[in-house]
Amino acid sequence: MMMHSKGCLLVLLSMVVLVWVGCDQDTRYSGASQVVDDGEPNPEPGMDGDPDEQMPDDGLPIDDEPEEPEEPEEPEEPEEPVALDVVLSARRSDIPASDFATEELIVEPFSGVFFDPGAVPEEGFSYRWSLLQAPAVGALVEFLPDNTVRNPTMTMEIAGSYELQVEVFDVDMVRVGIDTITILVIPSEEIYVELTWSTDNADVDLHFLHPRGQWDQPPWDCYWGNRAPNWGQANSSDDDPSLYTESLGLGPESIGLNEAEADTAYEVGAIFFGDPELVGETFVTTRVFLNGQLGLDASTTLESGQFWHVVSVNPGAPEPFLFIDTISDGFP
Numbered sequence: 001m002m003m004h005s006k007g008c009l010l011v012l013l014s015m016v017v018l019v020w021v022g023c024d025q026d027t028r029y030s031g032a033s034q035v036v037d038d039g040e041p042n043p044e045p046g047m048d049g050d051p052d053e054q055m056p057d058d059g060l061p062i063d064d065e066p067e068e069p070e071e072p073e074e075p076e077e078p079e080e081p082v083a084l085d086v087v088l089s090a091r092r093s094d095i096p097a098s099d100f101a102t103e104e105l106i107v108e109p110f111s112g113v114f115f116d117p118g119a120v121p122e123e124g125f126s127y128r129w130s131l132l133q134a135p136a137v138g139a140l141v142e143f144l145p146d147n148t149v150r151n152p153t154m155t156m157e158i159a160g161s162y163e164l165q166v167e168v169f170d171v172d173m174v175r176v177g178i179d180t181i182t183i184l185v186i187p188s189e190e191i192y193v194e195l196t197w198s199t200d201n202a203d204v205d206l207h208f209l210h211p212r213g214q215w216d217q218p219p220w221d222c223y224w225g226n227r228a229p230n231w232g233q234a235n236s237s238d239d240d241p242s243l244y245t246e247s248l249g250l251g252p253e254s255i256g257l258n259e260a261e262a263d264t265a266y267e268v269g270a271i272f273f274g275d276p277e278l279v280g281e282t283f284v285t286t287r288v289f290l291n292g293q294l295g296l297d298a299s300t301t302l303e304s305g306q307f308w309h310v311v312s313v314n315p316g317a318p319e320p321f322l323f324i325d326t327i328s329d330g331f332p
């Protein structure tokens with residue numbers, strides 16, 4: 001309204017001047033027409049697209065027909081990359097027929113997992129896989145063969161919750177898609193003990209002791225030298241512990257027991273067989289799960305030759321965990 005009023009006023013003034021002076025009409029008329037032209041909405045396409053910004057702000061007259069819907073649909077950026085609907089999915093890699101999950105996949109420790117970015121064309125795209133969240137232990141967690149292939153795998157050795165992400169890039173390395181998935185690594189055993197440590201080339205050993213036995217002695221200590229003893233009922237393996245891996249660096253070393261014997265407290269320990277010349281000490285973490293639930297998460301620093309009696313576990317007791325946390329030189 002303001003502009004129109006001012007515009008009318010100026011046009012009126014121009015006419016008065018023209019009549020009064022009565023000469024030089026061409027000059028003044030062309031001047032007036034310039035003013036009118038300048039006042040038109042800026043027809044330059046593809047700029048910011050906000051017509052308000054293109055309105056003159058200097059009080060000059062503008063055309064009375066502001067509606068110019070001629071070219072508002074002009075594409076702004078012809079080079080804009082195509083966005084892909086990336087749907088990250090995962091399944092057990094050792095069971096090719098298993099179902100893909102797209103939000104959350106639940107597996108047991110040491111499962112291999114196969115990842116897929118969904119309906120991305122085979123050619124012309126590259127990938128970056130990353131781990132956004134993982135259990136807070138030192139052991140290695142990595143994509144194989146690396147984090148740039150279309151379909152990496154990962155061995156989920158450590159129990160806990162993982163969040164993984166894939167980013168998809170076009171040939172210009174513009175990111176055109178992204179998605180995430182959660183992998184829950186949950187032990188199924190009644191008791192599951194997991195040992196990890198902070199230094200490579202440091203041999204830490206997990207021990208799981210039945211109350212009848214002594215540390216480092218078969219058959220009642222389960223460890224690298226006695227990996228699958230027969231405890232409890234002789235004709236049942238459910239009450240037998242099992243060492244799943246032996247590691248010389250970082251871990252994990254894990255022992256599972258499907259069904260604890262009644263009124264039985266199992267002892268958990270770890271010893272560091274490090275070469276003092278190579279590593280002075282290592283930071284050791286023990287986690288104990290009962291029926292898939294993390295019940296104890298403890299860490300300590302061990303020097304070469306030291307033994308850590310971590311905890312006593314009796315799943316049937318009102319307090320299943322008795323935290324011992326004593327360190328000795330060698331086995332007690």
Ligand SMILES: [Ca+2]
Pocket residue numbers: 203204205206246247248253
């Ligand atoms: Ca070891």
Ligand SMILES: [Ca+2]
Pocket residue numbers: 230231232233234235236237238239240
């Ligand atoms: Ca048995």
